[in-house]
């Protein structure tokens with residue numbers, strides 16, 4: 246194999262965006278490989294029954310506050326404007342999630358709901374997000390009651406199911422994703438830009454890759470070619486511990502299993518996602534036709550089961566952020582700094598949960614760094 250100028254490992258959103266930047270801006274050739282048989286990493290989608298677009302690795306709703314990211318993607322796709330709506334089952338009733346002022350009125354008698362809502366607004370202000378662990382420290386007895394309610398009915402069991410540990414054992418960056426929202430806005434996210442690529446994520450990512458300088462090679466594991474391949478620069482969005490042969494030990498991940506089922510009904514549930522914090526082994530059910538508002542007589546759902554990650558058996562999904570795992574990651578990070586022509590990035594390379602917009606921002610920022618280095622070394 247001749248020497249490759251830029252080798253990118255991982256044809257997920259991270260690798261795809263970086264490949265496009267290098268090819269378009271630096272006018273250099275890029276080979277991007279992936280061990281899977283499709284592009285797109287965990288954002289991959291495909292057409293199922295009735296052409297409903299299925300997100301193979303779980304439901305994906307794009308949302309961002311970064312104009313730079315929105316403008317970048319908008320060069321490659323048109324959009325279906327979409328605000329994710331979701332429900333959660335508490336005591337066998339479906340109520341609004343995010344847990345907001347509407348939810349408070351759904352679960353408590355009116356007099357109590359009014360009292361709690363007023364206190365929330367007066368204490369924190371309207372439109373504020375309060376992480377549940379912070380609310381638990383409130384001195385006010387009604388707010389403390391609310392915190393205990395949310396903690397017991399949603400948070401505790403959900404965390405144990407999703408992560409296999411109690412909320413206290415997990416990093417705050419994870420737990421702050423489940424806040425109480427002082428608002429009547431039922432949208433799950435509050436970002437300025439929220440939409441789904443009009444023809445799906447895979448189509449958008451194919452457009453990003455559409456450059457004669459980019460060559461895509463699927464079904465290719467870096468492990469199998471690393472001894473024979475030569476490159477000027479390697480951009481690695483696979484797992485950093487695997488790259489270093491697990492020298493310091495394996496970085497723990499949480500995995501998921503999606504049971505995708507076709508249903509012979511027009512709609513299965515009221516919202517795109519229903520969450521099940523208690524009972525059952527699964528955490529949520531997604532109904533895909535909602536994401537692009539597809540009008541079909543049948544529907545397709547995915548039932549989501551959290552699992553332990555086992556190498557070779559299932560996929561790495563969520564890095565488990567806690568002190569000891571982040572310490573372990575730090576060792577790999579330090580080691581990676583000795584390699585002058587290898588860059589780690591993406592959710593597996595950085596061992597970090599990134600939403601899609603953060604993934605793209607990380608790739609755009611990495612590209613800026615690479616471009617600066619090119620200018621100074623050329």
Ligand SMILES: Cc1cc2nc3c(=O)[nH]c(=O)nc-3n(C[C@H](O)[C@H](O)[C@H](O)COP(=O)(O)OP(=O)(O)OC[C@H]3O[C@@H](n4cnc5c(N)ncnc54)[C@H](O)[C@@H]3O)c2cc1C
Pocket residue numbers: 254255256257258259260278279280281285286287288302303304305306307308465466467468482483484501562563590591592593599600601602604
């Ligand atoms: C269940 C779930 C739901 C999500 N929902 C949302 C959402 O609603 N909104 C949102 O913004 N974000 C969401 N995300 C986050 C989103 O999936 C990530 O931001 C994005 O996939 C990260 O892209 P990536 O390229 O860094 O990683 P990945 O998509 O994982 O891509 C990495 C690629 O590298 C390949 N690879 C790894 N090792 C090797 C190797 N040795 N050789 C060759 N190839 C290799 C893998 O096969 C994979 O294709 C969700 C994530 C999950 C898990």
